[in-house]
Structure formats: structure tokens, C-alpha cells
Amino acid sequence: MAQVINSTLVLLVLSGFTLLGSSRLAACIRAVAFQGMLLGLLAICLQGANVTMTGLLLAVTTAAVKSVLLPWLLLRAMREAEAVREVEPLISFNVSIIAGAAVLILSLWLGQRLQLPSQPPSSLLVPAALFTCLTGMIVIVSRRKALTQVMGYLALENGVYTFGAAVALRLPVLVELGILLDVFVGVFVMGIAIFHISREFDHIDTDKLVALTDHLS
Amino acid sequence: MIAGSTIPLIIALTLAPLMQSVISRTKAIVAGRAGQQIAQPYRDLWKLLQKGAVYSDTSTWIFRMGPVVTLASLLLALAFVPFGGFHSLAAFSGDFIFVAYLMALGRFFTVAAALDTGSSFEGMGASREVTFSSFAEPALFLSFAALVRYTGRLSLDPVLAAIGPRAWASAAPVLSATIAALIIVYLSENARIPFDDPTTHLELTMIHEVMVLDHSGPDLAMIEYGAALRMWLFAAIIVGIAAPWRSGNRWVDTLIGLAAMLTLAVATGLIESSMARLRLLRIPQLLLVAIVLSALALAF
Amino acid sequence: MAGLLFSFILFGVGAVASLVFARRGRWSSFAGAGGVILGCTCGIFPVLHVVMGAPPQSLRVAWDVPYGTLYLTLDPLAAFFLIPIFLIASLAALYGTEYLEVYRGRKEIAPPWFFLNILTASMTAVILAHNAILFLMAWETMALSSFFLVTFEDEKETTRQAGWTYLVASHTGTAFLLVMFILLGRHNGSLDFDHLSVSSGSGILFALALVGFGVKAGFIPLHVWLPEAHPAAPSHISAIMSAVMIKTGIYGLLRVLTFLGPMQAWWGLVLCVIGLSSGILGVLFALAQHDLKRLLAYHSVENIGIIALGLGVGIIGVSTGQSFVAVAGFAGALLHVLNHALFKGLLFLDAGNISHATHTREIDQLGGLLRRMPATATTFLIGAAAISGLPPLNGFVSEFLIYLASFRQIVSTQTSSIVPMLASISGLALIGGLALACFTKAFGIVFLGQPRNECAEHAREVGFAMLGPALVLASGCVLIGLFGAVVVEAMKPLICNVTGLMSADVERDLAEAGNSIARIGAFTACVIVLVALLALARTRLLSLRKVSTAPTWDCGYANPSARMQYTASSFANPLTESFAMLLQTRETLTGVQGLFPDKAEFHSHTDDLFRNRLFEPLFHTIGRAIAVLRPLQQGRVQLYVLYIAVVLLVLLLWQIG
Amino acid sequence: MILLLLILPAGAGIIAFFLASDRLRRSLLVLTASAHFALSLLTWFFQPAPSMAGWLAEDALGKLVETLTSVLFFAVSFYAVAYLREEQREAHSDFEEGFIFSNAREASFTGCLLLFLAAMTLVAVSQQLALLWVAVEATTLASAPLIYFHRHHRSLEATWKYLLICSVGIALALLGVFFLAVAATNPDGSTTSMVVRDLSQNARHLNVPWVKAAFILLLVGYGTKMGLAPFHTWLPDAHSEAPSVASALLSGALLNCAFLGILRTQEICVAGGLAPFTDQLLLIFGLLSMAVAAVFILGQTDYKRMLAYSSVEHMGILAVGVGLGGAAVFGSALHMINHSLTKAMLFLVAGNILAVYRTKSTEGVAGVLAVLPFSGALWLLGFFAITGSPPFGIFLSEFAILKGALDQGQTLVAIIYLSLVAIILAAMAGPALAMAQGNPREPITPPVRSIALRTAPAMLAVGVLLFGVYIPPALTRVLREAAHLLN
Secondary structure: OHHHHHHHHHHHHHHHHHHHHOOEHHHHHHHHHHHHHHHHHHHHHHHOOOOOHHHHHHHHHHHHHHHHHHHHHHHHHHHHHOOOOEOOEOOOHHHHHHHHHHHHHHHHHHHHHOOOOOOOOOOOHHHHHHHHHHHHHHHHHHEOEHHHHHHHHHHHHHHHHHHHHHHHOOOOHHHHHHHHHHHHHHHHHHHHHHHHHHHHHOOOEHHHOOOOOOOOO | OOOOOOHHHHHHHHHHHHHHHHHHHHHHHHHOOOOOOOOHHHHHHHHHHHOOEEEEOOOOHHHHHHHHHHHHHHHHHHOOOOEOOEOOOOOOOOHHHHHHHHHHHHHHHHHHHHHHOOOHHHHHHHHHHHHHHHHHHHHHHHHHHHHHHHHOOOOHHHHHHHOOHHHHHHHHHHHHHHHHHHHHHHHHHOOOOOOOOOOOOOHHHOOHHHHOOOOOHHHHHHHHHHHHHHHHHHHHHHHHHHOOOOOOOHHHHHHHHHHHHHHHHHHHHHHHHHOOOOOHHHHHHHHHHHHHHHHHHHHO | OHHHHHHHHHHHHHHHHHHHHHHOOOHHHHHHHHHHHHHHHHHHHHHHHHHOOOOOEEEEEEOOOOOOEEEEEEOHHHHHHHHHHHHHHHHHHHHHHHHHHHHEOOEOOHHHHHHHHHHHHHHHHHHHEOEHHHHHHHHHHHHHHHHHHHHHHOOOHHHHHHHHHHHHHHHHHHHHHHHHHHHHOOOOOOOEHHHOOOOOOHHHHHHHHHHHHHHHHOOOOOOOOHHHHHHHOOHHHHHHHHHHHOHHHHHHHHHHHOOOOOOOHHHHHHHHHHHHHHHHHHHHHHHOOOEHHHHHHHHHHHHHHHHHHHHHHHHHHHHOOOHHHHHHHHHHHHHHHHHHHHHHHHHHHHHHHHHHHHOOOEHHHOOOHHHHOHHHHHHHHHHHHHHOOOOOOHHHHHHHHHHHHHHHHHHHOOOOOHHHHHHHHHHHHHHHHHHHHHHHHHHHHHHOOOOOOHHHHOOOOOOHHHHHHHHHHHHHHHHHHHHHHHHHHHOHHHHHHHHOOOHHHHHHHHHHHHHHHHHHHHHHHHHHHHHHHHHHHHHHHHHOOOEEEEOOOOOOOOOOOHHHOOOHHHHHHHHHHHOHHHHOOEEEEEOOOOOOOOOOEEEEEOOOHHHHHHHHHHHHHHHHHHHOOHHHOOOOHHHHHHHHHHHHHHHHHHHOO | OHHHHHHHHHHHHHHHHHOOOHHHHHHHHHHHHHHHHHHHHHOOOOOOOOEOOOOEOOOHHHHHHHHHHHHHHHHHHHHHHHHHHHOOOOOEEOOOOOOEEOEOOHHHHHHHHHHHHHHHHHHHHEOEHHHHHHHHHHHHHHHHHHHOOEOOHHHHHHHHHHHHHHHHHHHHHHHHHHHHHHHOEOOOOOEOOOEHHHHHHOHHHOOHHHHHHHHHHHHHHHHHHHOOOOOOOHHHHHHHHOOHHHHHHHHHHHHHHHHHHHHHHHHHHHHOOOHHHHHHHHHHHHHHHHHHHHHHHOOOOEHHHHHHHHHHHHHHHHHHHHHHOOHHHHHHHHHHHHHHHHHHHHHHHHHHHHHHHOOOEOOOOOOHHHHOHHHHHHHHHHHHHHOOOOOOHHHHHHHHHHHHHHHOOOHHHHHHHHHHHHHHHHHHHHHHHHHHOOOOOOOOOOOOOOOHHHHHHHHHHHHHHHHHHOOOHHHHHHHHHHHHHOO
16 A cells, blocks of 8 residues: 555656646646546545545545546636647746756655654655645746646645645545635636636736736836 | 112213213324314213104104113113122112113114114114124123122122122133123124224114114114113123222222223223224124133133 | 813814804804814813812723723813913914905815814813823824814915925824833833833933924924924914924923933933024024014924923933022923913914915015004014013013023032033023024014015005904013013922922922012013103103104115115025024025126025935935835736745745754 | 524525626625624624534634624625616726726626625634635635626736735645644544634644644735735735725725634644744734835825735734734734724725726825815825824724833834834825825816715724724623633
8 A cells, every 4th residue: 555655646746747847738737637636546545444435435526626627627728718838938947847856855855854743654745745736836936827827726736635635534524525616616717717818818928917016106 | 689779870871971982082092183072972962852853754663662662771771780889779680681681672672673764774784783692692691601600699789799809819710701701792782893883984884873874863862872871881890890899988989990991991992993893704703702702711 | 170071072062063064154163263262261260270279180081992091180280281272272263263264265164173173172182181092192183183274275285295294293203102101101001190100211211202292392303394384374273383282292291201200410411402402493494584484483493492491401400409490490491381372372373464464474575564564563573572582571581580590500500510501591692692683584574664565565454353362462471571470489389290399499499580580570660661751751852843754864875665675584694694504595596697687586495404404315215225125016926926935935944944 | 693694695695696687686785784794793792602513603703803894894785886886887998098898797796795705704703724714715716706897907917816826825724724634633643623722722732843834834825815925915906906895895804814814823823832933923924014015105106006005014013913912912903903994994985086086096186175075084084094093993903012012022023013104104194195185186076976985984984983982892802802812
């Protein structure tokens, strides 16, 4: 079981790098979707022996939403926006990957500063989660397109989830669902926003969204 | 109130005009002229009192009040000045402040009267008057302070009474510095050379004289008389410090005082004939010298 | 107390009524003025009762705000300050009924009445308040209501500017007071004045009070708002602000002195320095002004300086154990508070009459008003003589006391404490001389000679409502000049309260000082008699002789015109020249050109030294320092998220790592 | 009763989406607001029973925030109805750049308003931290469409920034919640529930490093929503572009809800003896927010942005007050009330000014007192209130906080605090007064507008004035309880 978990986490990290590295929107979306699937897997594995029906269902729904529904939303937004299929980063891909590496080291360090009180199923759990969160942030900060920023947000959420998975068993189902719903609606609304942006500016580059600053005398 | 006598007041009222004539007589002699008679000022006053008056048609009651208030304030001020062996008519602690401000009151109305005519020349004179007096005031008060600190009294009469020959023996520097300061103030307040030339005939250069150009008849008489009284007042104070010999007999002391007044007048005359009027810009500096002197007196 | 509470109610009613009747023509004026006048009249009785020596009264009610209680106390100190407030406020209200009429139709005149009532009420509350929160609330309400009164003519840019300056200045001052009161209340929780005390560092508290109250009082260099705000306000408001409102600063200072325990010599020293600089610079700047009300405003700075000087001398007296010096110093300062209220109120009201009649406040535009507005002129003359500290008027009495205190300190101590005394003596003398110069200029150029333009030419005397108050105040000046001793004797309790000296000593010293003042009163009476006699003699003489009129002696010049008269600027020129370094007057001269020059111009303007050289640079530096951070917010959402990420990581590393 | 408080607006909101008739929908809005208001007043007399196993309960803090939200919404609903009635239906031209734009569907606007209320109520009453998180995120989602009511690029940009930045922040907050859950696991694997009371009861047993990390994450996360610098960046854009109705609710109610999130954590940390650590952070970010606000208020030329930055300042003051602890916390709680009332009023008045002058630039507006006497007076009143001059509430609360600082000998904090307040006053006074006074640039004849647009802010003004001179004992009691929770 532990091997499965570890390898899942490794895959998670790798998918993070893909997200940072790949130049095509579709690829990024797929990476995020893949993360979603890994999350589902992780959730199940972490329950280990005492797997419950609800736990299973939750994991599956999560996986479904994150790996199917949301990516579909994004793809749809991309199509509607007729966006250029390129990522158009502010910083070069190499730099993003280097940044990713740096972040990985950071999160490993933090990971062993913050030991889980109860025996953790895997020592990689915390670092991987933090790393995913931070990759999400890197993507948001370093990419032009509104769409990519949504992906960054999703990656961030995935990271949080990964961690959540470790402690999820103690969160009531209702809350789980609430959280899931929130994320879903959030991305949904963002999708709408992107649609409007593309209609308003006929592109989705956020660096045109700089009208609102302080004109100080 | 000390049981004072009216004698100093009477002496002042009667003899005040003499000082000016002595001064001008001295100047005349130095200049090799015959000069006017000693009694000339009295004649002038009398003559002026006989005359009618011409008033500028722009002027108002302020103009007419000017001389009156000036004279009144001086008359009252003299009541606080002792002379010779005689105590002053009145005294209370801090009376010298009152005296100084009475003269300021007179100045206020003289200046107002000058401005009342609307003549630019008199305005000019008025402006100079207030300027120089505002420099003279601190000097006057500081020299008072020096005297007060030395004698430990807060009223003019006791202060002067407290200064005797012994005082000179003990604190000559204090007193001489004070006298020097007071003499400067005395010259400026009475519009004498080197501050102002009472005998000049060019309005542009006048200070005091130009302010009274428009006064005539009895008003002018009051002004002249007032001027004489002011001079007497300062002189009396200076003499009170400079000639402190007391014989015990008041009348003798009074004679000593009169002699001292005479010498002061002659000295003034000599100063006037020995130096020229200062440039207007220099005048404040000379008054600052007075301030410094009195400060020195305090430092001793 | 009941009377005072009732007067609060009356102020409230007046305020509301003036708004209710806003559409009913003069009704709103009557309502507003009525509120103020009635309120003051029914407030004055308990006040006088206490001044006459009745025991202090107080009223304490719980109040549902943190640290607050509704705690009012009418003790001698409060009563003394309330007298001028009630007097000036009611007179100003009467004045306003006529003064504001010219604005009818052009502006809403209900708001000024509303705020006048609020202002009077809040000033009263400031004096009565015995709890810090209540005091601060009243204090700020006073600032706000007066702010609205200052900006009454808000269509003028300068007025709005003045309003801004005033607002910022007074709030900054209040900040210091907040700190001061909190520190005072630290020991025993409550912020009631009875419980305020200080264990250590009373010096810091004194400094805080000095700044906080100094802004309101107008100590240099905290005075910058004053010469802007006072001219901007309607004249009766200027009168209130200058005559009584800024005195609340002095009141606050005195009140706080009673909390601070034993006085220290250096407080007195500091106050002497402030007093001298305010006095001398104030009168110098006044000399350089062309605007009559601005000139008067600077004279308020000067007189506040004299008051501070008196306090300083008094404190030095207390700290060196010279009870007479202390008593005379404080008595002089307090009496000057009253006197300044009288003559400055008078002068501002007269200035109002002038601008009302001639539509200008430029001194150099006026002239010859004495023939046209005799009553205004006479009262102004009295005010001018009084503020120059001349006998037989009240100004002299209070300055005399301060002189006397300083001289006495010189006599009775050998310590170094005589240096400030010498400074105060010579300073007072200089101030006196300069004030005389300034007011001969003001009176002479405005009222004497010939009118310099049409407005002055066709000026007419104003109506009774605007003259009456001036007459009352003028007679007040004369009366205190003659019977100042009475007032001084009445100060015993509050001087005991402030100085904390033995009641017996205070009584003795007050008697001694009062003795001198009584003499002065008597002799000034003599001056008046002498003047009368001489005037009589003169008229008798002239009645027998030929009296003729002629044009002014023109020294040979063909036809002098009114424009050739000496102007205010040239009158003050020798003095302003000698102090040019301080005044920094800006002069623009377009001299005569060509063979047949048609026109030459000369303008001079004197800004406030401290405004230009101290505060504006300060504000600019702050602004520039702040502007450095502006690029933070430049619209890129990526950047914004970056902030979050970076701060998060830094925090994690700092706290967890 | 609590459930009713939640279901009422939520249900009404959903219905509002599908109501065709404007009249019905508007009356529904007002009715719901009034009912909600009445209910929350009732909670002051009958303490509502906790429901859902103590997940939903109204303690002192919750009661304050909930009632405040309800009051604001009540006042705003009247304004909103009048506002919607007067808003042009068809496409109209933008007054800044002149392009043509149209508004969002009124139905969705009203619906979102009501859902927004529901979400905020949930924030106030939820005791379970994860549930609290869900509620806070829900407020973001419900309010985003409000900002994008005017369908043009500026508001769209504002909406996007709001969505993205807040979502990121909130995501971090979720991580924080999880961290806290971890901290709550005892070595033997047994755990305490995520209900605030339970957590603070055995706060001593929590795992310190995880709690610290959790607090940092929650501070950053909810701080983003609350507008603490440097996470405030979305705030001025959103407040300036949203219709004044929304701005008033965002500034007056939403920020408090976000702050409540931080307070809950603070509650636990204080109970766990971590106060020194949390106080330090709160002080730093509080003062930083005040400073940043000062930077951007000075020379600000857009009066809605000016108000927004002033909100940043006051959030900073709240943080400082809580960070100081002791008596200052009481001041902070009081300050929350005063600021909400004042700021909401100011935004509503700003809306009136905007509608008549058709510009948001401070240079463009002058003589409001002359043109709109009532709104002008309210504007000045609001200005003096918000800058902390008596006799208005904010003076008292700021005084209490200052007293707290000085009494604890935090002289440096006190000095920075006072000088920043002074700078902001000086900076705001210029434009605020210039707008109110003087004469308009060109003569303006104000259109006849619905009375509700004046009464709504007036209602709030009454509160602003009242709390400056009288604080009802009941309120004082609740404030003390709230302060006690945080000490």
C-alpha cells in the first residue's frame, strides 16, 4: 500500500512539473486532470483497510469532478475564447522549471519541519502537497492567460486536497461536499468570467487587464 | 504713598523750558554766535498762546487731542520724579513702568495727530518716531531693571534715594553704564542730535519736528512745553543718579540738583555742536548700543 | 449648575430653531441669536455667583460610553474663563443679526446660526467638563463647529484652504491631548479629572499639553492656522474665535497644571521662550500685513504670547518659592486673558464694521473713515490704545502685573532665574513699542487722513446692532483700566487652585499687587481729568481768537492728492526693513519706464515664515517619502498573487523554520 | 431560529432568480431584509439554541457580525430597490469613457444579493471551522456577480481580480483549516472536532508548530478577503467598480465576516497560549495596512477608491486592536460596528454623488452641499466620522484602542498608529471637503430622485451618531463577552 501511495505522490510531483513545463494549454489541462485522478486514488489508498462506502464515494466524486468535469469546463472555455493554444508565459519555461525545483526543495524542507503528529502513511505526503500548491501559485504568477491562471488555481486546490486527503477522514461528508461544491462553482464562475473577458477584449491575456490603478495627483 | 512734596513738580514746570534755551545758548556760543536770550522759550510760549490757530481741513478732533493728551500725560509722569532732596509727589511700586507708558500714551496721540493731517511728510515723521521709540523702550526698561536690581527698590523715588556717594564708591561700573544708556535714550526721546536735529529746516530729514508741522497757536505751545517737560523728566532721572550728593538740607540738595541739570544741558549742547546727525539707518544701532550698555550694567 | 444646564438647553433650542426657521427670513437669525444670548444670560448668574466666592458646584452622571462620565464642575477657574465666553458670544450673536443680513439671498444663513449655538455650547462644555472623554468631545465639537463657521464663505478658494489648515492643525493638536489624558489616567483607571495624576515623567506630560493646547492657543510655531482662519471667518466669528476660543487652550494648560504636581523651573523657562517668540514675532508679522483682519489675527498670536510669558514668570516664581512673583505673574496672565477678550473682540467687530461699510479689508485702500464712521472709529481707537497696553486702559494693567512680577524676581533672587525675567522685561518693552507702531498704523491709515478710494469715500456708519457690542466692550476696556484692582482681588481662589500656594500668602500678595493697580486706576483717572481740563482751557483760549482752516501744509508741493498720503506699508517700512530677515517679505516692483512713464507698480506680501519654511517642507517630505511606495498597486494580477505567495513563504520560514 | 436566519435569505435568493416581475422581486428583497433584520433583533432577546450538533451557534462575536450584516442589508435593501428602479434598463453610455454598455439581469443581481446575505449569515453563525471556510468561499462566489453588474471592461477586470485573488487566498485558508485539523490530532490518533469551542477547550494539547502554520495560512487567506495589506490589492478595484449598493455591503459587512474567520483562529490560539505569536503578526499586518492605506489615500483622485483604501486602514485598525489584546479588543469590536455603519453610509452617499455628477474623480465634484444639501451634509458627517472626530462612534473606538496601546506601554505602536491616523485625516480632508464645499464647476440641476436614496444612508447616520454619544448597555455586555472570548 505504502508503495502505491508513494508512487502516487511522485506522479503528483511529476505532473506538477509537466504543468510548469508544457507549452500547450491542452497539455496543461490534461496535467491538471491527471492530478485530479491521482487525488482520487490517493484518497482511497489513504483509507487503507478501513475503507468505508462514503469514503469511497467521496473519493470517486472528487476524482470525477476534478479530472473530468472541471477540465471539460476549461476546455470549453478555451474553445469559446478561441484562445491561442499557447501558454505564453511571462518567464521562460526553463525558469519556471527551475523555480519548480527550488519550490520542491523548499517544500521538502518544510515537510520535515512539520511532522505529522500521528504516524504518516508516507513521508512524502506533506512535501508533495505543499509542492503542488506552490506550483499552482507559480503558474498563476508567471502566466499571461486568464485560463492558465485558473489552471494554477486548480493545481493549488489539488495541493490542498492532497493534504486534505491525509486528514480528510475526520472531516464530515457534508463539509467535504461543500468544499467540492465551492471549488466547482468557483471554477465555473471563473469560466464565465473568462468567456466575458474574451468577448470584451477578444483575447484572454490578463496583462491587458490593467486599467484599474490609482491615478494619484 | 510716600508723603511727597509738590516742590519737584513746581520746579519742573517752571524751569523746564530753561534747559532748551541753555542748550541752544551753548551751541550758539560754541558756534561763535550771540545766541538767543535765556528767557526766549517763555516768550515763545507766551506768544503762541496769544495766537489763533489754523487747522488742516482734513484733520479731525484727533488732531486737536494730540497736544492735550501728550501734555497731560507728561504732567502726570512728572509727579513720580523726585528732585534734589525732595521726594516725588507720588510713588508706588512699579511706578516707573507707569511713567514710561504714560510717555508712550503721549507718543500714540502725537503720532495719531500727525497722521490725521494726511500729509505724507508727517506720516514719514510719525513712522520714524514709532520705529526709534520701539528700540528705545527696551533700553529704558533694562536700565530701570539695572537700577532696581542694584537698589532693590521697585519705585522711582526710593530707587533714586537709595543711590548715594557710597553707591558710587561700591558700584561705579553699574551706575555709569546705566547712565550712559539713559543718556542715549534721553537724546533720542527728546529728538536731539545725533538722532534728530531740532533746528533743521528740511522736512525730509526731520523726525519729531515734522510731526507737528501743522500745529499752531496754543496747540504748538502745548507741544513745545510738553517737549521741555519730557526733557526735564529724563534729565532729572539721570541727574538723580549722577549727582547723588546729599547734604542733609533739602534746599542745598536741590541747588546741587539744579547745577547738575545745568551741566547736563551744557553737555547736551556740546554734544550737539560737536557731532552731526546720524544717518537714519544708523540710529537703531546706536539704540542697540544703549540696550547692550544696560545689559552690561545688569551683568556687573 | 441648574442655570448652566438650562443654558445648554437654550443653546440646543436656538440651534434647532435656527434650522427650522431657515425658510422664514429673519426668523432664523432671531432664533439663533436668541438661543445664544438667552443661554449666555442665564448661564452668567451661577458663574458670577461662584466668582463672588460661592463654593464650587458640580454634577456627575453615569454615561454609557467607555471611560466617559457626564461630569461637569463649575469651580473658580472655570467660572473665570466662562465670563468672557458668555460676554463675547452674546455680543457677537447680537452683532451677527445685522452683519449676516447682507448675505441673505446669496447664501443660506441658517447654518452659521446653528453652528454658532453649537460653538458656544461646546466652549462652555470644554470649560465645565471634568472628565477627559467629555472634555475631548466638547473640544473637538468646538473645533468642528468653528470649522464650519470659518468656511462660511466656502465659495472662496482661500477660505477653503484656511478651513483645511485649521482642521488639520486642530486635529493634530488633539492627538497630543489624547495621549496626554490617557497617560494621566493610567494610574487609577478613571478618566475623571479628580483621578488624573502623574507619578513620573510629568515633564513629558507638560510637553504634550504644551503642544496640544498650544495649537489651539496659537503659540508660535503652532499658530499657522490662526492667521488663515480668523480673517476667513465672518467678523463676529473671528471675534469669538480670537477673543475667547483660543483662550480655551490657555484654560486647558492651566487645568492640566493642576494635575501635574509640583511645577518645575524649566516649564516656566519654556513658556517664557514661547511667550517671547510668539509675542515679538506675532507683532512683527502683524506690522507687515495689509489685511486688517489678518493684522488683528497676528496680534492674537502676540497677546497669547504675553499670556504665556505671564504664566512662565508665574511658574518660575512658584518653582523658586517667590510667592509674589508667582501670584503677580499668574494674575497678570489671567487678567490679560480677560482683557484680550475685551479689546480683541472689540477690534474684530470694528474691523467687521469697516469691511461691511467699505467692502474691503485692505488697509491701504481705506482712510478718512473717522468722519464717516465716528462711533466705529472711537471704539477702535480705544481698542487700539488698549491693545498697545497704554494707560488709562485695561491692556496696561495686565502687562503691568507681568512687568511687576519680573522686576520683583530680579530684586528678590540672586539666582540665574533672573535671566528669563530680564528677557521678559525687555521683550515686553519691545512688544509694547512695536504694538504701538502697528496700531498707530492701523488706526491712522484706516480712519485718519483722506479716503483712498470710492468705497471709503462713501462709507456710512453701521446700524445699532453692530455698534452696540463695540460700545459695551470699549466701556469694558475703560472700566478694567480704572478698577482692575477689583478683578485682581477676585482671582484669589483660582490662583490658589493653580499655583497650589498658601491661601494666606496669595491673599497678601494679591493685596500688594492690587494696591499698585488701585494707584494706577486713580492716576489714570487723573490723566483723564487733566486731559479734560487742558482741552477745556484750550477751547477757552481759542474761543477768544481767530480759528481758520486751510489745506494741510504741503511743504511747497503744488496740489497733494489723497493718493500721495503715507501708506500703511511705507509707515511700517523702517521696522519691517530692520526685521527683514524674519519677515522675508516678497516684493514685486515694476518701476517707471520710458520718457513719459504712465504707470509704476509695487506689491509686497508677507507670508508666514513657519508655514513656508517649516510645515510645507515637512508635508512635502512626507508626501515624497510616501510616493515611493506608489508602484505597489499597478494593476497586474500576477504581481498581486505574487505578494501573497512571497509573504506567505516569508512568514512560514520565519515562524516555522 | 438560526436555521431560519439561513434558509430565509437563501430561499428568497433562489426564488428571486426565477421571479419575472420586478415589482414582486423588489418587494421580496425588502421583505426578506426586514424579516431577517427582525429575526436578528430577536436573537438579542432570546438566545437562539445551537443546531447541527453545535456547528451552528451564535456566540457574542457571531451575534455582533450577524446583526451588523443584517442591519446594513436592511438599510441597503431600500436603497437597492430605489437604485434598481432608477437604473436605465437599456444599454447606456459609460460616463468615463463613453462606450455603450448594459447592466446584468436585475433578477440575478437581486438573487445574488440575497444569497450573499445568506452566505454572510452562515459565516457569522458557523462554529465549525471547515463550515466557516465553505461559507466564506460562498460569499466570494455570491458577490462576484454583484461587482459585475455594469457589464463593461472595468468592472469585469475588477471581478476577475476579485475572483482570482480571493480564491487563491481562500484556498490557502482551507490548507490552514486542514493544518488545524492535523494539529488537533493527538499522538494516539484520536482527534477533537473542528468546532471552535472544543478546539479552544483543549487548545493546550494542540501541536504547536502546526497551529502556528495554520494560523499563518488562515491569516494570509482570510486576510486576503479582509483586505489586510499587502493582500488588499483586489479591494480598491472591486469597491470602486461595483455599484454603490454592492460596495456598501462589501466594505461594511463582508470584510467583517472575513475578519471573523481570523478571530475564530485567534480565539483558539489565545486559549492555547499562543497569544504572543498571533498578536505580533496581527500588529504587524494591522500597522502595515494602515500605512499602505495612507500611501494611497494621499493624493487619491477617485473618491470611491479613497473610501476603499480607508476600509483597508480600518481593517488595519481592527487587527491592531485585537493584536494589542486587553482593553483594546473591546475597542476593536466596537470599531467593527462603527466602521461598518459609517463606511456603508459613505458608499451609499458616494452613489448619490456619482449619480448626479457622473464622475468618480474628486476634481470633477464640487459644491455637493449646494447641489444636494442632504447628501452633502451626510457626506461631511461621514467624513468627520470616518476620520475619527467626535461626537461620532469611531472616535470612541479608536480612543479605546489607543488607550489599550498606551496602557500596555506599547508606545511605538501608539505613535505609529496616531501619526498614520493623522496623515490619513490630512490626506482625506483635502478632497472630501473640496467636494462638499464651494460651487459646482458648471451649474448642475439635480434630478428628482427617490427619497429612499437619502433615507437609507440617513438611517445608518443615526447609528453613527448614536454610538458616538451612547452605547446601549446590552451592546456593551455583548462587546465585553466578545472581548472576553479573545482574551
